Amino acid sequence: MATKTPTIENRKWVPKSSIFDQKTLISWSAMLIVAFLVLVPLIVMIAATFRPAGVFPLESGPWTVTNYTEFAEGQRGVFTVFKNTFIYAGGTMALAVPMAFGMGFLTERTDVPMRSVLYTLMFVPFVTPVFATALGWVLLAGPRAGAVNEYIRLIFGLETRNGPLNIYTMEGMIFVTALGIVPSMWLLLVSVLRNMDPTLEEAASTAGVNRWGVLRKVTIPLMLPGILAVVIYFTIAIIESFEIPLALGITAGVQVLSTKIWLIITAVDEGRFSYGAAAVYGLVGVVIGVIGISLYLWMIRRSSRYTVITGKGYRPRKIKLGRWKYLALSLVGLYIFIKVLMPFSMILYASFLRYYTPPLPEYFGNIPWTLDNYKNLWDWRFFGQTVWNTAIVTVAAASVTMFLVTIVSWAAVRLKSPVAQVTNVLTFMPLAIPGVIMTLAFFLLFIGTPLYGTLALIVMAFTARYLAYTTRLMYSAQLQVHKELEEASLVSGIGAASTLIFINLRLLLPAFMNGWLWIVTHAAKDFTTPLLLATSGTVLVANVIYSRFEGGRFTESAAVMVVLVVMLISVVWVGRKWIGGEVKQ
Amino acid sequence: MLTVENLEMEYSSEQGPVRAVRGVSFTVAKGDFYTLLGPSGCGKTSTLRCIAGLETPTSGKITIGDDVVYDSVAKSITPTHKRAVGMVFQSYAIWPHMSVAENVSFPLMRGRNKVARTQVKEMVNKALETVQLAHLSDRPAPALSGGQQQRVALARAIVYEPDLLLLDEPLSNLDAKLRDEMRQEIKEMVARLGITTLYVTHDQVEALAMSDQIAVMYEGIVVQEGPPQEVYLRPTSAFTANFVGKTNVITGEVSTKDQTITTPHSLFKVPLPKWAKDTESAVVAFRPEAVSLSLAKGKVPDNTIRSKVYTTSFVGEVLEYVLEAGDNRFRVKGDPFTPYSIGQEVDIHLPADRILVMPSDDKTMADLAAGQAAAEEALQK
Numbered sequence: 014m015a016t017k018t019p020t021i022e023n024r025k026w027v028p029k030s031s032i033f034d035q036k037t038l039i040s041w042s043a044m045l046i047v048a049f050l051v052l053v054p055l056i057v058m059i060a061a062t063f064r065p066a067g068v069f070p071l072e073s074g075p076w077t078v079t080n081y082t083e084f085a086e087g088q089r090g091v092f093t094v095f096k097n098t099f100i101y102a103g104g105t106m107a108l109a110v111p112m113a114f115g116m117g118f119l120t121e122r123t124d125v126p127m128r129s130v131l132y133t134l135m136f137v138p139f140v141t142p143v144f145a146t147a148l149g150w151v152l153l154a155g156p157r158a159g160a161v162n163e164y165i166r167l168i169f170g171l172e173t174r175n176g177p178l179n180i181y182t183m184e185g186m187i188f189v190t191a192l193g194i195v196p197s198m199w200l201l202l203v204s205v206l207r208n209m210d211p212t213l214e215e216a217a218s219t220a221g222v223n224r225w226g227v228l229r230k231v232t233i234p235l236m237l238p239g240i241l242a243v244v245i246y247f248t249i250a251i252i253e254s255f256e257i258p259l260a261l262g263i264t265a266g267v268q269v270l271s272t273k274i275w276l277i278i279t280a281v282d283e284g285r286f287s288y289g290a291a292a293v294y295g296l297v298g299v300v301i302g303v304i305g306i307s308l309y310l311w312m313i314r315r316s317s318r319y320t321v322i323t324g325k326g327y328r329p330r331k332i333k334l335g336r337w338k339y340l341a342l343s344l345v346g347l348y349i350f351i352k353v354l355m356p357f358s359m360i361l362y363a364s365f366l367r368y369y370t371p372p373l374p375e376y377f378g379n380i381p382w383t384l385d386n387y388k389n390l391w392d393w394r395f396f397g398q399t400v401w402n403t404a405i406v407t408v409a410a411a412s413v414t415m416f417l418v419t420i421v422s423w424a425a426v427r428l429k430s431p432v433a434q435v436t437n438v439l440t441f442m443p444l445a446i447p448g449v450i451m452t453l454a455f456f457l458l459f460i461g462t463p464l465y466g467t468l469a470l471i472v473m474a475f476t477a478r479y480l481a482y483t484t485r486l487m488y489s490a491q492l493q494v495h496k497e498l499e500e501a502s503l504v505s506g507i508g509a510a511s512t513l514i515f516i517n518l519r520l521l522l523p524a525f526m527n528g529w530l531w532i533v534t535h536a537a538k539d540f541t542t543p544l545l546l547a548t549s550g551t552v553l554v555a556n557v558i559y560s561r562f563e564g565g566r567f568t569e570s571a572a573v574m575v576v577l578v579v580m581l582i583s584v585v586w587v588g589r590k591w592i593g594g595e596v597k598q
Numbered sequence: 599m600l601t602v603e604n605l606e607m608e609y610s611s612e613q614g615p616v617r618a619v620r621g622v623s624f625t626v627a628k629g630d631f632y633t634l635l636g637p638s639g640c641g642k643t644s645t646l647r648c649i650a651g652l653e654t655p656t657s658g659k660i661t662i663g664d665d666v667v668y669d670s671v672a673k674s675i676t677p678t679h680k681r682a683v684g685m686v687f688q689s690y691a692i693w694p695h696m697s698v699a700e701n702v703s704f705p706l707m708r709g710r711n712k713v714a715r716t717q718v719k720e721m722v723n724k725a726l727e728t729v730q731l732a733h734l735s736d737r738p739a740p741a742l743s744g745g746q747q748q749r750v751a752l753a754r755a756i757v758y759e760p761d762l763l764l765l766d767e768p769l770s771n772l773d774a775k776l777r778d779e780m781r782q783e784i785k786e787m788v789a790r791l792g793i794t795t796l797y798v799t800h801d802q803v804e805a806l807a808m809s810d811q812i813a814v815m816y817e818g819i820v821v822q823e824g825p826p827q828e829v830y831l832r833p834t835s836a837f838t839a840n841f842v843g844k845t846n847v848i849t850g851e852v853s854t855k856d857q858t859i860t861t862p863h864s865l866f867k868v869p870l871p872k873w874a875k876d877t878e879s880a881v882v883a884f885r886p887e888a889v890s891l892s893l894a895k896g897k898v899p900d901n902t903i904r905s906k907v908y909t910t911s912f913v914g915e916v917l918e919y920v921l922e923a924g925d926n927r928f929r930v931k932g933d934p935f936t937p938y939s940i941g942q943e944v945d946i947h948l949p950a951d952r953i954l955v956m957p958s959d960d961k962t963m964a965d966l967a968a969g970q971a972a973a974e975e976a977l978q979k
Binding site: 502 | 606650651652656657670677678679680683684685687689691693694695704705708709710711751754755764
């Protein structure tokens with residue numbers, strides 16, 4: 014029989030976690046790694062802004078504010094760069110938002126036919142490298158030999174050898190970029206459209222407001238915060254985008270923030286590099302990013318205030334298009350034709366040519382067909398070295414990142430300790446740091462150290478860049494795992510680390526693989542990090558594509574792109590199939 | 599076997615710190631089936647989780663067997679995976695990526711309970727036979743019914759023969775029929791294995807039917823502890839009286855000289871508790887089944903309430919009456935073979951040893967109401 018009288022004194026004691034405790038060890042090491050990846054490069058970048066030309070950021074030597082005064086005086090065309098960047102971002106948004114919203118509205122809120130086919134087609138652009146689209150457009154709308162230009166001149170009998178279209182302009186950049194971001198933007202807008210409570214619209218209809226009145230006065234105002242959030246998010250994405258300004262803007266003489274940084278780093282003024290000047294641009298980019306992301310998060314909160322969660326499985330009322338529906342379908346079809354089919358058929362075509370020849374009737378007899386562009390890939394030790402390097406870097410980056418974010422999100426969901434929360438917040442930061450600036454920060458941190466010029470450095474930069482997105486992904490997956498599944502393992506006598514591996518990680522394997530594939534495909538398609546960090550010993554596929562492109566050997570560049578796209582599609586196909594099987598089980 | 603001494607636990611919520619457990623002490627003897635019974639939020643699950651090491655107490659001492667697993671004075675704590683316990687969770691927590699046999703063998707393959715590979719198969723089979731699931735050992739976990747998952751969870755908790763088995767509302771997710779079946783089965787199983795068991799439930803029927811000892815918990819403390827009969831027949835608090843079974847109450851005036859309580863309609867001769875003061879009021883409480891009924895006749899005897907039948911309802915084994923005496927109504931159970939009809943005058947006879955005397959104050963009333971609410975809430979689950 015038990016006794017109620019306290020047998021011991023009632024002294025409070027909350028055990029301090031010792032550093033040898035597995036959980037503490039796990040969360041602290043995760044925080045240190047994340048802090049190293051996110052904070053240290055930024056700090057070094059800030060340090061670099063105070064170093065004169067010719068001095069490495071971490072070297073001993075003089076300090077200076079010259080970089081800031083030069084920037085403020087508008088040297089190196091500072092004002093033009095920022096003007097260009099804002100025109101580029103603003104113009105792209107002006108073109109892309111109506112297209113994406115229109116398509117989102119058609120696919121979500123109308124009875125447009127063949128919806129499932131459209132959905133599948135909208136996902137095709139996700140595996141195609143941005144740079145390949147840009148090259149495709151060079152082949153289509155290049156001022157001289159662009160196929161579209163040639164045909165326009167042929168049909169209208171124009172005498173000129175140039176134009177009328179020129180992709181090497183600000184307008185060309187905006188056009189290609191806008192086409193490119195529509196699918197991702199559409200994907201986010203679809204969820205905004207889906208979160209709308211249809212009864213709010215129905216209430217307006219029953220009150221006697223007509224269909225377009227409802228759209229104008231109810232639907233759009235309610236979705237406005239959600240749409241604005243999407244717009245802000247993509248504006249930042251465009252400010253940081255690098256591939257299209259690189260492929261088109263350099264020739265066009267239009268420099269934006271990202272290409273300016275790259276030009277300063279790769280150019281050597283009078284034998285002296287001037288990383289400090291690039292770092293100042295980077296710092297401005299970070300400030301823009303932080304403001305943008307804060308605005309974005311604020312908008313997200315506002316839009317979720319508007320979100321009225323009604324019962325499960327409701328379907329918003331679909332607007333009947335009637336005889337207009339085939340027009341609507343062909344508009345979406347036209348987009349996919351222009352976005353995907355046109356540039357890629359050009360690249361595929363070009364990859365089989367000895368030298369680029371526009372597909373015009375006058376040349377049809379003697380088109381210089383060849384397989385050499387593919388055969389030559391063996392000579393360049395392409396598969397032996399470049400593809401191998403790319404495979405190592407992407408697989409390593411994906412694995413390291415996913416392990417890290419699994420632990421970070423696990424700690425944030427389960428441990429709820431301050432350390433875990435700080436780590437979780439830190440992983441948000443790369444969202445506000447444009448990729449080109451993140452890479453610049455890594456460049457500045459490691460230039461002059463033995464790590465510079467290694468694949469490991471590229472892996473680290475990719476990890477830092479992809480941390481933010483994959484942490485969100487794993488965090489929401491972690492919330493789905495019932496905590497008792499892990500507690501059952503602990504009670505069975507299995508330690509925290511083993512439980513994390515054999516229960517948590519194993520259960521999250523589908524989400525893990527999803528994020529893993531996302532990183533592999535994004536890293537393989539990325540040009541920013543390879544072009545800033547790769548050296549002669551660490552050439553990646555992106556470097557090969559760019560060097561052929563820059564050297565005017567478009568057909569060789571096209572062949573490498575075709576190989577890259579084929580490899581990416583196979584990886585995604587195999588990965589998806591595996592995830593599908595796993596989820597079904 | 600298990601000793602919990604002055605256990606306190608706090609956790610922080612958005613509304614500030616919550617004192618979930620406020621000084622709980624009890625001892626479970628080796629081989630006993632011990633139940634923590636209480637409504638949700640009473641601290642019973644927190645107590646269990648502190649014993650498993652899944653929550654960290656703020657003070658107190660917990661001893662499992664010879665191991666002190668938590669002691670706030672000596673400042674020692676043993677992590678969960680080093681405690682000799684097995685546990686069945688409310689959600690069963692069957693690992694969905696494993697088969698039945700893999701679920702049960704997992705504790706034997708890794709960690710503290712590791713055994714030689716050759717022994718694993720034998721032990722898993724034995725555990726699965728105990729829960730009558732040997733024929734399903736290769737089935738993937740998601741393909742199991744709720745009752746089968748429950749058995750897997752039991753097999754997994756006992757396979758490494760822990761000193762102490764912790765059961766956290768294991769039956770609450772089963773449908774009523776299966777629940778009755780499993781209740782019997784779990785009771786027999788732990789008795790056969792001789793394993794010390796700590797059981798947490800909000801269901802008084804489960805607690806009464808399965809336990810050797812029950813601790814009724816309310817607002818973070820143990821309000822009564824004892825064997826099922828004692829808790830049911832001799833509740834020591836108003837909360838227990840109305841939470842574990844139903845209770846009728848009537849208020850009267852104490853006379854210490856005569857050792858009586860006088861209510862408007864009757865006189866009760868009962869042994870008075872020490873706190874009862876002369877001429878002050880006290881509450882007479884009794885169970886619906888504690889009474890015997892007879893047709894009203896002549897003068898009202900002591901320990902009897904003369905009443906009128908207000909409603910009757912026949913539920914088979916008993917006749918349930920609501921009887922009325924002045925402003926008071928009483929729920930009592932009667933013999934179905936001698937029914938009384940609505941409007942008839944009936945005498946309710948209350949033997950003195952079946953009466954519980956409680957102070958007539960706000961706390962008693964509040965505790966009675968809380969017990970009733972908790973019992974109703976438990977029924978709805």
